[in-house]
Amino acid sequence: MDAAEIETWTTLGSQLEASQGVHRPSTFSAFLATTMADCRGQVVVDAGCGAGLVTVAALTAGARHVVAQDYDAAALADTASNVVKHLGNEARSRLSLWEADWRHLAPMRADVLAVNPPQRPTALLPDVPAAERHLHDGGGSDGLDGIRLVLDHAGSTRVRTTAAAALDLTTLDHHGWHEPRSIASALLPFNAAWRRLLPDLRGRVNVWEFTRNIGGS
Template sequence: MAPMTLSMLDWQGWRDVATTLSVAPGVHEPSAFSALLASTLSDVEGKTVVDAGSGAGLIAIAALRYGARHVVAVDSDAAALAVTAENVERVGGPEARARLSLWQADFAELGLLRADVLAVNPPQRPTAVLGGVEPGQRHLHVGGGDDGLQTIRLVLRHARSSEVRTTAADVLPVTAALALDGWLPPERLARTTLPVHPAWEPLTGGREALVDVWSFLAT
C-alpha cells in the first residue's frame, strides 16, 4: 500500500488519521487528546523525538510526518510497539519506518534516552473517576493518582529531553502542581474543547472539556 499523503493537520485531521490505524487487543486506541498533541508537532523537523507510551503510534506518525530525524517509540507493551511499527510503515512508508526505533520500557526508564522532544499523552484520570472506566480498559488509565498528574510527574522526573510536551485536561491543576526542579514553568501550546469519556463527567460536567498541550523546557 502506498503511504498516505498527510499535509499540515489540525487535531480533527489527526483524529481522522487515528481511525485508520490498526489497534491490537489491549492497546490504547488514539484519543482526541493524542490527536491534539499530534497537531502541535509541526516544529520537530530534524529533531529526535520520543513517543512515550506509543500505543498505536499516532504521535510517532505525526513526528515522522513533520520531519523528525529519528523517533523512538517507547511502550511497556510489546503488542503496542508491534502495531506502532506496522502503522508507521503503512501510513509513512519504508522511509518513515527507517527513522523509527522501538523500545519496550516503562516511564521510569526514560532517563536512559536523550532527545530533543518527548511527547506523551499520559494516564491522567484521577483515581476518584476510574470507576467510570470500562473494566477491560481500566489498566490503560491507572496512574494519574489523586490529582491526575502523577504520571506526568513520573515522566518529568525521569525524562532527559530538552522539552516534554504533554496533554492535560484543563480541570487538572498543572501550573499549581507541576513545579519541578529541572524544568521551567510550563507554557501552554494549545487549548481546545474535545470530546471526553463519560468517566470525566463528575469533573467536567459533560461529555466535552477543555484540553491543553503543555510544553516543559529543561533548565
C-alpha cells in the same frame, strides 16, 4: 487550535491498527499530534506510544529520528506496522522501538519527548470499563502522577504533554524544569468517565511544554 486539523488526526487515528489491550488514539492524542509539526530534523520520543499516532505525526513532520516507547510489546509492533502502512519504509528507517516503562526514560536522549499521559484522577476509574482500566490508571488522586513520573525520569531537553484544564497544574512540582508554557489549547469532548468532573463532557485541554532548567535551580 484549528478544529479541522484535530479532526484530520482523529480520523487517521481511527484507521490505525491497534491490537487488543493497546491504547487506541484518543482525541487528546490527536490534539497532541497537531503540535508535532515543528519537529523537522529533531529527535523525538513518543512516550507511551500506543498505536503510534504521535509517532506518525512526528515522522510526517520530518523528525530526524523517533523513539517509540511503550511497556507493551504489542503497542510497539502496532506502531511499526502503522508507520510502514501509512508512511512507508523510509519513515520506518527513522524509527526505533523501546520496550520500557517511564522509570527508564533517562537513556532516551532527545530534543523533545511527547506524551499523552493517563490523567484520570483515581476517583474516576470506577467509571472506566474494567477491560480498559489498565490504560487509564496512573494519574493518581489529582490526575498528575503520570506527568510527574515523566518529568522525574525524562532524558529529553523538552517534555510536551497534554493536560485537561480541569486538573490543577499549580500543584505540580517541576523541579529541574522551567515553568511550563501552553503551546496549544482546544475545547474537546471527553470520555463518559469524566462526567463527575465535567458534567457536559466537554472541556479545555492544553498542551504544555516543559524545558529543562540546565542550571537546576
